[in-house]
Amino acid sequence: xxxxxxxxxxxxxxxxxxxxxxxxxxxxxxxxxxxxxxxxxxxxxxxxxxxxxxxxxxxxxxxxxxxxxxxxxxxxxxxxxxxxxxxxxxxxxxxxxxxxxxxxxxxxxxxxxxxxxxxxxxxxxxxxxxxxxxxxxxxxxxxxxxxxxxxxxxxxxxxxxxxxxxxxxxxxxxxxxxxxxxxxxxxxxxxxxxxxxxxxxxxxxxxxxxxxxxxxxxxxxxxxxxxxxxxxxxxxxxxxxxxxxxxxxxxxxxxxxxxxxxxxxxxxxxxxxxxxxxxxxxxxxxxxxxxxxxxxxxxxxxxxxxxxxxxxxxxxxxxxxxxxxxxxxxxxxxxxxxxxxxxxxxxxxxxxxxxxxxxxxxxxxxxxxxxxxxxxxxxxxxxxxxxxxxxxxxxxxxxxxxxxxxxxxxxxxxxxxxxxxxxxxxxxxxxxxxxxxxxxxxxxxxxxx
Amino acid sequence: xxxxxxxxxxxxxxxxxxxxxxxxxxxxxxxxxxxxxxxxxxxxxxxxxxxxxxxxxxxxxxxxxxxxxxxxxxxxxxxxxxxxxxxxxxxxxxxxxxxxxxxxxxxxxxxxxxxxxxxxxxxxxxxxxxxxxxxxxxxxxxxxxxxxxxxxxxxxxxxxxxxxxxxxxxxxxxxxxxxxxxxxxxxxxxxxxxxxxxxxxxxxxxxxxxxxxxxxxxxxxxxxxxxxxxxxxxxxxxxxxxxxxxxxxxxxxxxxxxxxxxxxxxxxxxxxxxxxxxxxxxxxxxxxxxxxxxxxxxxxxxxxxxxxxxxxxxxxxxxxxxxxxxxxxxxxxxxxxxxxxxxxxxxxxxxxxxxxxxxxxxxxxxxxxxxxxxxxxxxxxxxxxxxxxxxxxxxxxxxxxxxxxxxxxxxxxxxxxxxxxxxxxxxxxxxxxxxxxxxxxxxxxxxxx
Numbered sequence: 001x002x003x004x005x006x007x008x009x010x011x012x013x014x015x016x017x018x019x020x021x022x023x024x025x026x027x028x029x030x031x032x033x034x035x036x037x038x039x040x041x042x043x044x045x046x047x048x049x050x051x052x053x054x055x056x057x058x059x060x061x062x063x064x065x066x067x068x069x070x071x072x073x074x075x076x077x078x079x080x081x082x083x084x085x086x087x088x089x090x091x092x093x094x095x096x097x098x099x100x101x102x103x104x105x106x107x108x109x110x111x112x113x114x115x116x117x118x119x120x121x122x123x124x125x126x127x128x129x130x131x132x133x134x135x136x137x138x139x140x141x142x143x144x145x146x147x148x149x150x151x152x153x154x155x156x157x158x159x160x161x162x163x164x165x166x167x168x169x170x171x172x173x174x175x176x177x178x179x180x181x182x183x184x185x186x187x188x189x190x191x192x193x194x195x196x197x198x199x200x201x202x203x204x205x206x207x208x209x210x211x212x213x214x215x216x217x218x219x220x221x222x223x224x225x226x227x228x229x230x231x232x233x234x235x236x237x238x239x240x241x242x243x244x245x246x247x248x249x250x251x252x253x254x255x256x257x258x259x260x261x262x263x264x265x266x267x268x269x270x271x272x273x274x275x276x277x278x279x280x281x282x283x284x285x286x287x288x289x290x291x292x293x294x295x296x297x298x299x300x301x302x303x304x305x306x307x308x309x310x311x312x313x314x315x316x317x318x319x320x321x322x323x324x325x326x327x328x329x330x331x332x333x334x335x336x337x338x339x340x341x342x343x344x345x346x347x348x349x350x351x352x353x354x355x356x357x358x359x360x361x362x363x364x365x366x367x368x369x370x371x372x373x374x375x376x377x378x379x380x381x382x383x384x385x386x387x388x389x390x391x392x393x394x395x396x397x398x399x400x401x402x403x404x405x406x407x408x409x410x411x412x413x414x415x416x417x418x419x420x421x422x423x424x425x426x427x428x429x430x431x432x433x434x435x436x437x438x439x440x441x442x443x444x445x446x447x448x449x
Numbered sequence: 450x451x452x453x454x455x456x457x458x459x460x461x462x463x464x465x466x467x468x469x470x471x472x473x474x475x476x477x478x479x480x481x482x483x484x485x486x487x488x489x490x491x492x493x494x495x496x497x498x499x500x501x502x503x504x505x506x507x508x509x510x511x512x513x514x515x516x517x518x519x520x521x522x523x524x525x526x527x528x529x530x531x532x533x534x535x536x537x538x539x540x541x542x543x544x545x546x547x548x549x550x551x552x553x554x555x556x557x558x559x560x561x562x563x564x565x566x567x568x569x570x571x572x573x574x575x576x577x578x579x580x581x582x583x584x585x586x587x588x589x590x591x592x593x594x595x596x597x598x599x600x601x602x603x604x605x606x607x608x609x610x611x612x613x614x615x616x617x618x619x620x621x622x623x624x625x626x627x628x629x630x631x632x633x634x635x636x637x638x639x640x641x642x643x644x645x646x647x648x649x650x651x652x653x654x655x656x657x658x659x660x661x662x663x664x665x666x667x668x669x670x671x672x673x674x675x676x677x678x679x680x681x682x683x684x685x686x687x688x689x690x691x692x693x694x695x696x697x698x699x700x701x702x703x704x705x706x707x708x709x710x711x712x713x714x715x716x717x718x719x720x721x722x723x724x725x726x727x728x729x730x731x732x733x734x735x736x737x738x739x740x741x742x743x744x745x746x747x748x749x750x751x752x753x754x755x756x757x758x759x760x761x762x763x764x765x766x767x768x769x770x771x772x773x774x775x776x777x778x779x780x781x782x783x784x785x786x787x788x789x790x791x792x793x794x795x796x797x798x799x800x801x802x803x804x805x806x807x808x809x810x811x812x813x814x815x816x817x818x819x820x821x822x823x824x825x826x827x828x829x830x831x832x833x834x835x836x837x838x839x840x841x842x843x844x845x846x847x848x849x850x851x852x853x854x855x856x857x858x859x860x861x862x863x864x865x866x867x868x869x870x871x872x873x874x875x876x877x878x879x880x881x882x883x884x885x886x887x888x889x890x891x892x893x894x895x896x897x898x
Contacts, residue, residue, distance in 0.1 A: 277771075295774040297746075298760075298767040302811075307756030311747075314785060318747040322726075325744040325774070325781075332774075336763060362751075 004378070004427040010389060013290045014370060014441060017283045017331065024282030025274035025376060025432045027059035027199050031066035031132060034197050034273045041269035045195045048128035050076040052192070053095070054116050054185070056141055057134030057211055058102070058377075059199050061087040062431050064095055067130055076127075077119045081112040081141050086431075100140030110150055113143035113180050120185070123192035131185065131194060135201030135433050137211025143179040145245060145254070152239040153177055163232040171212060172220040172228055175257050176249060177242065182208070182218030183258040186268050189215070194268040200275035201433045203300050203337060207270055215268050218257035222249030276434040279376055280335040283437060287331035292441070294331050301336025301438070305351040306409055308338050309358030312371060313390075316359070316440040320366040320392075328368075328442040337435040340381070340412060347413025350381025352436055356388040356423070357414040360405040364395035368443040374425050377433035383415045385424040387436070397421050453827070453876040459838060462739045463819060463890060466732045466780065473731030474723035474825060474881045476508035476648050480515035480581060483646050483722045490718035494644045497577035499525040501641070502544070503565050503634070505590055506583030506660055507551070507826075508648050510536040511880050513544055516579055525576075526568040530561040530590050535880075549589030559599055562592035562629050569634070572641035580634065580643060584650030584882050586660025592628040594694060594703070601688040602626055612681040620661060621669035621677055624706055625698060626691065631657070631667030632707040635717050638664070643717040649724035650882045652749050652786055656719050664717050667706035671698030725883045728825055729784040732886060736780035741890070743780050750785025750887070754800040755858055757787050758807030761820060762839075765808070765889040769815040769841075777817075777891040786884040789830070789861060796862025799830025801885055805837040805872070806863040809854040813844035817892040823874050826882035832864045834873040836885070846870050 005019040023029065038046055045051060053075050055064035060082040068075065078095035080087060083102045091097070098112035120129065144153050156177065160170045175182030186194055194215055202209045208216045226246055229235050235243060248254050258264050277299045288294045297315075301308065312334070319330055326332055338351045349357075352373035359371045374380065374387030398405060398421045408417035418424045454468040472478065487495055494500065502524050504513035509531040517524065527544035529536060532551045540546070547561035569578065593602050605626065609619045624631030635643055643664055651658045657665045675695055678684050684692060697703050707713050726748040737743045746764075750757065761783070768779055775781055787800045798806075801822035808820045823829065823836030847854060847870045857866035867873045 296767065296771075297774050298763040299771075300763045300766050300811075301760060302763055303756040303759040304753065307752040308760050310752040311750060311757050311760050314747040314749045314751055317749050318745065322745075322748075325746050362749075 004430055008425050008427070009422065010370070010372070011443060014372065014439070016290065017286045017439065018374070020286035021279040021283035021437055022376060022430055022432065025199065025279045025434045027134060027274065027432050028062035028066045030199060030273040031063045031197055032070065034271060035067065035070040039271065041193070041195050042271070044193060045128040045130060048126060048193070050074070050127045051130055052076055052119055052123065052127065053078040053130045053132065054119060055080045055132035056116070056137040056214065057199070058083050058086055058136040058433060059134035059431055060132060061092070063132035063134065063197070063199070065092055067132060068092055068094060079115050079119045081116065083136060083140060102136050102139045104154070105139045105142045105150060107150060109140055109142045110144070113141040116141060116180070116185065117143065117188055120188040123189060125191045127192040129189040129192050129194045131196035131215055133196055133211045133214065134199040135210065137214065138181065141180050143184070144177060145179055148177055148241050148245055152242050155239050156242050159234050159237060163234060165228060165232060169228040171209065173225045174212065175218050175220060176222055176225040176246065180214050181212035183213065183216055185214035186264055187258055190264055190267070196268070196270045197273045198270055199432065199434070200272055201435065203276065203302070203435060205272055205275050215270070217260040217262060217265055219260055221256060222246060226250055274432065274434060276335040279434050279437060280333050283439070284333050292329050292331040293326040294333070295326055297332055297334045299335040301334050301338065303338055305338035305340050305354040306358040309355035310362065312355070312438060312440060313359035313362035316369055316371055317362055317366065319440060319442045320369045329444040330442045332440040334438040335435065342412055347408070347411045347416055348383060349412055349414035350375065350383050350385070350387070352380040352387030353383070353385065353414035353418055354409070354412065355438070356390040357405055357409055357417055359390045360394045360398070363390055363392050366392035368392070370439070370441040370443065372425070372439040372441065373436060375436050376430060378427040378430040384426060385415065385418070386427045387425045388414065388418045388423045389425060390423060394421060394423060453879055457874050457876070458871065459819070459821070460892060463821065463888070465739065466735045466888065467823070469735035470728040470732035470886055471825065471879055471881065474648065474728045474883045476583060476723065476881050477511035477515045479648060479722040480512045480646055481519065483720060484516065484519040488720065490642070490644050491720070493642060494577040494579060497575060497642070499523070499576045500579055501525055501568055501572065501576065502527040502579045502581065503568060504529045504581035505565070505586040505663070506648070507532050507535055507585040507882060508583035508880055509581060510541070510546070512581035512583065512646070512648070513541055516581060517541055517543060528564050528568045530565065532585060532589060551585050551588045553603070554588045554591040554599065556599060558589055558591045559593070562590040565590060565629070565634065566592065566637055569637040572638060574640045576641040578638040578641050578643045580645035580664055582645055582660045582663065583648040584659065586663065587630065590629050592633070593626060594628055597626055597690050597694055601691050604688050605691050608683050608686060612683060614677060614681060618677040620658065622674045623661065624667050624669060625671055625674040625695065629663050630661035632662065632665055634663035635713055636707055639713055639716070645717070645719045646722045647719055648881065648883065649721055650884065652725065652751070652884060654721055654724050664719070666709040666711060666714055668709055670705060671695060675699055723881065723883060725784040728883050728886060729782050732888070733782050741778050741780040742775040743782070744775055746781055746783045748784040750783050750787065752787055754787035754789050754803040755807040758804035759811065761804070761887060761889060762808035762811035765818055765820055766811055766815065768889060768891050769818045778893040779891045781889040783887040784884065791861055796857070796860045796865055797832060798861055798863035799824065799832050799834070799836070801829040801836030802832070802834065802863035802867055803858070803861065804887070805839040806854055806858055806866055808839045809843045809847070812839055812841050815841035817841070819888070819890040819892065821874070821888040821890070822885060824885050825879060827876040827879040833875060834864065834867070835876045836874045837863065837867045837872045838874060839872060843870060843872060
């Protein structure tokens with residue numbers, strides 16, 4: 001079991017449940033397992049004479065390390081593109097490590113993309129490419145089509161964000177400006193076969209959204225991208241080079257992104273090696289082993305953190321008072337990613353800390369209940385905590401300190417509440433990111449807890 | 450089964466599930482059952498030579514009708530206090546019907562309280578009083594202590610509401626200004642024995658909050674009431690008569706409300722005959738009989754309707770896609786009362802319609818799923834509908850009409866969405882009110898649906 005959870009202020013069984021969740025989506029272990037229990041496309045990759053490994057995303061380094069351990073010298077070329085602080089100083093033999101920008105792409109992101117394309121050059125049909133994809137890849141590697149510049153891309157993205165465009169709309173535009181995104185790496189890797197092992201950081205695992213789908217067909221067209229901009233009145237405000245590029249695309253003077261059905265993708269195989277469902281299922285299995293009545297309520301939870309926290313508190317009340325939907329001891333699990341809508345001024349916190357804070361009043365006085373909400377990447381909002389845990393005693397502790405949960409909720413200042421009252425879950429960075437996990441727990445009677 | 454649900458746009462089994470919920474908390478049936486299966490205090494009441502029946506609340510008339518059917522001529526005096534339109538024109542033998550104000554008390558409320566006190570006058574120890582209490586009673590009957598006026602009470606309540614005082618704080622003040630509230634009827638009924646049958650419209654059934662607890666001890670004091678006003682800087686803005694009355698109370702010149710432990714309450718017995726948990730449990734039992742896998746997630750759901758709707762949609766997604774937490778066919782039930790925070794301008798809707806609307810996008814395309822949210826009183830917000838039902842086909846229907854759920858959500862205009870697309874649940878007034886019921890349903894494969 002990972003040591004990450006050893007110091008958490010939780011009963012031992014719950015520490016083990018969280019440890020099981022994190023272990024199930026550990027990037028290193030996930031790639032190791034995938035290569036050691038290969039499906040047929042992975043078997044073909046393992047049999048290839050030369051393998052190029054491209055690891056892109058916040059978990060790129062541990063994923064590449066696992067590939068190195070399994071493939072060893074068969075790796076002809078290796079590139080790791082990750083975020084500053086996410087790769088150790090010691091080198092990984094056979095790999096070049098590039099640091100891209102995140103959450104905003106930088107010139108480092110441009111150099112990283114160039115290194116990826118260089119590594120994919122000149123491959124033959126018998127060669128294989130192992131793509132190791134994790135969250136953050138969109139910003140960490142970017143290759144604006146010549147003559148576009150990084151500044152052009154950033155300006156265009158900013159215009160779209162300010163206009164309230166949906167993420168799918170923004171991606172339709174970006175995939176037509178950036179040679180990495182929307183299947184760009186699949187095209188660059190051809191004619192070699194491609195196996196992409198994916199650690200999903202997006203609810204529901206839409207492959208085209210994780211790292212902007214570098215090896216996934218793009219159903220959107222230049223016309224769609226233009227329509228997104230035109231419908232929001234942005235075409236006249238675009239950087240001139242971007243407008244010119246898109247207009248050339250509309251006239252068919254530059255190639256479209258590769259589309260669904262393109263024979264290119266017959267040799268591309270995606271495999272999800274880690275996602276939120278796996279983490280939730282592993283946590284549930286561990287809870288069941290430890291004697292809890294267990295159920296998974298959802299792996300796609302969304303909504304405003306404070307309101308979801310109130311709703312979950314109502315369910316935990318029912319578990320504590322009426323032994324339903326699960327009898328004590330019970331562990332009801334949810335996975336998802338909530339949001340926090342901030343006011344103009346606000347304190348410090350994160351969605352998981354806010355969710356737990358919103359549950360405090362409703363749980364007050366309930367015996368032996370625990371409501372845990374935590375981010376699997378170990379970082380909830382701009383704080384050093386992964387989340388927080390509320391119990392039936394939290395409100396009483398807060399009152400002895402003269403603190404009112406409602407005040408901290410109003411200010412979106414959950415961190416300072418939990419820091420004072422106790423209840424922050426600090427794992428440190430976990431190297432993985434498959435969104436958030438919530439546990440509603442009724443413990444066994446105290447004697448055995 | 451009640452005919453209220455016969456015309457709902459739902460599959461027959463779900464109509465029956467809703468009918469079972471409404472029947473379980475039907476005020477007439479609830480009182481009938483309670484008197485026909487008496488607990489010992491009710492047995493004593495049934496054996497009393499003279500019974501006075503006081504029915505107070507929106508469900509007062511059907512509750513009194515049931516009492517009349519069981520007790521008949523033994524009812525020495527009967528008073529029904531209810532809302533305009535909630536009592537039929539034909540008389541109930543042995544009862545006087547008074548119409549109070551709701552949601553704002555009126556002079557009719559003052560006359561109604563006077564009629565109640567008159568009916569309770571001069572009782573002996575061998576007599577019994579049957580109180581039939583339902584929601585709305587706080588406003589429907591009010592007896593400002595002399596020399597306070599109705600206007601004094603209203604002005605005080607308005608000051609407290611505007612100051613952001615919590616409902617418990619407002620009640621602490623009101624119970625010290627109004628002779629009905631905070632145990633006032635128990636005191637007036639002494640030395641007779643009192644059995645109060647309660648239809649609860651407050652989550653968790655706090656007896657002191659339902660109709661302001663006319664036969665429940667009041668733990669709060671004049672000092673508490675004054676403190677609530679002082680802490681908000683309101684004591685100088687009170688109507689002079691109210692300030693003077695409270696100061697007399699602080700000096701002990703007028704009697705306190707009856708307190709917990711007062712021997713008075715040894716002869717008072719409360720019995721909840723209808724509440725949200727009963728409705729949810731009856732619905733669950735009916736669903737189980739009809740072959741659904743069934744669980745109750747909570748009977749105390751609270752939160753912003755739109756966000757709770759998104760959360761519930763995530764659970765229904767999991768049921769539809771992964772057969773958990775319950776395998777298809779399944780019916781997961783929740784009870785509670787959500788809220789809608791309105792902007793300055795808004796359309797027409799109610800919390801249940803908004804909850805269902807917020808689920809539409811996440812449910813799109815899922816086969817044979819139903820998300821139902823409805824108010825047990827048949828009136829969701831200021832509309833003629835009890836709630837709404839969202840399915841996997843709702844979004845497609847909306848799109849053919851050019852309607853976007855997000856637009857209607859933003860304007861809090863759920864009624865016009867559902868009215869156009871279809872999905873309003875119209876039962877008409879049901880005479881009961883135990884808050885709201887939500888059902889997440891996966892239907893059997895279509896052939897048998």
